[in-house]
Amino acid sequence: METPWNLAPCDLSHFIKELRPTKSATKEVNDAIESLVGYMKKKLTVTVGRVGVAGEWGKSLSTQDDIFIDLLLYITDFRAIEDHSKRLPSIVNELRECLNDKYRLGMKNAQDCLTVYLPTCDDMITCTVFPTVDLLGNNPTQGTSSVYSMRHNIIIAILFSLANIGTFYRKFITVSDRSPYNATILEMQSNLIKKTPVYLHDLIRLVKVWQTTKLSLRSREPKPELFDLVTLHRWCKAGCPSEFDIRKGFFDVMKTLGDWASLQVIWGGTQYGRYDKNIMEEVAKHNLHICLEDTPLVMDPIDPFLNYCSGVRRLIWEEIERTARETTKEAVLKGGEVTPNWQ
Incomplete structure (x- = not known):
């Protein structure tokens, strides 16, 4: 590709x-x-x-x-x-x-x-x-x-x-x-x-290209869904715009992945979380692998048992961080920045 x-x-x-x-x-x-x-x-x-x-x-x-x-x-x-x-x-x-x-x-x-x-x-x-x-x-x-x-x-x-x-x-x-x-x-x-806008679909596709060609991890972890959900989460934080500058959205995702130690994606009680906050807390309480205070944490908005950061080694996170930060300096993102609503 x-x-x-x-x-x-x-x-x-x-x-x-x-x-x-x-x-x-x-x-x-x-x-x-x-x-x-x-x-x-x-x-x-x-x-x-x-x-x-x-x-x-x-x-x-x-x-x-x-x-x-x-x-x-x-x-x-x-x-x-x-x-x-x-x-x-x-x-x-x-x-x-x-x-x-x-x-x-x-x-x-x-x-x-x-x-x-x-x-x-x-x-x-x-x-x-x-x-x-x-x-x-x-x-x-x-x-x-x-x-x-x-x-x-x-x-x-x-x-x-x-x-x-x-x-x-x-x-x-x-x-x-x-x-x-x-x-x-x-x-x-x-x-x-x-059911999300086409612009977001295009951004997720671009992040997938980055994941497979720029990042190219040999490890099976993290799963591709982690990058999809980080992109979805950053789009939500930008106000869920139906149209936006994809370069600015991509820059936002790269900046987020470049600070993996602060990564926390939780959906309970939000627009795109299908289970409520009480369900999320109930699952976390009985599942020793999930602590909602930890970082990095990327929960699935549909399955409250899925934390896509579970089992990902520190060396992998450091590779993701290094590659994401390098990407923000590439020609395609020259002059990039995070702006309100990615406009």
Whole structure:
């Protein structure tokens, strides 16, 4: 991938536009997903109630060279959360058998998902399929009946009210097995980013280019989501502008990463935090790996159990700091500064 660090500021906007998947590529990927879903619905003996798209594609953050899809199959045959763990392995095996006739599959035999390679004109797109129980739409949750199927659209709208989100999290933080909730979390994480402005999507893509070409860490930590969430958090601090100078937003992110020892990203009780402050504090109290007074700290706005700074070694942080500070001196950010609303 080309790098923009030596570009003149006036050329950066063209580079960013080139990062976006083209309209033809977007149509091709969406058609491939639709074809896969149609084939699975036809071949599976279980019923697919609805489909969710997560991952980079679901977040609208994919670049032309980096397309990964998480496909969530909500199975109506799961009548309660308890059915998920009991029936999931057999459904994954059935899914593997029916797809093997038409698609190239991943070699790893996971118990809760299946990797499928979708053919396109230029490449094979990685798609991970998750059969799961629907906690957002037309399937029942624990101890409820199937009235959802009769008023599907209304229930979806109501479920996302603050009261129902609170109910979801009160259950989520008390269960010993959180795996049935994973797909719901994935979809909520994707929807959160997808519904933010296009300008922010472009900035996150630019930070991804920096992460993979300028930073180039060999370590698996920190996860890419850390950089996404730092960018989202700085955008919130800038007032959530719908349009802004991407150079100034990028400079703000680099300056923040250049002072990692002060990094603290907490979402409970904020506009983009889906769980409230009480839930966040409850999780922290019972999880020895999370202390809300520590830095660096980057919490997930959807999953209160996820601190993306956990396990990241000091040497890695120092490399992030050094690279971020060097980047602020590159030609593309010459004369850069942090301004109100990134204007």
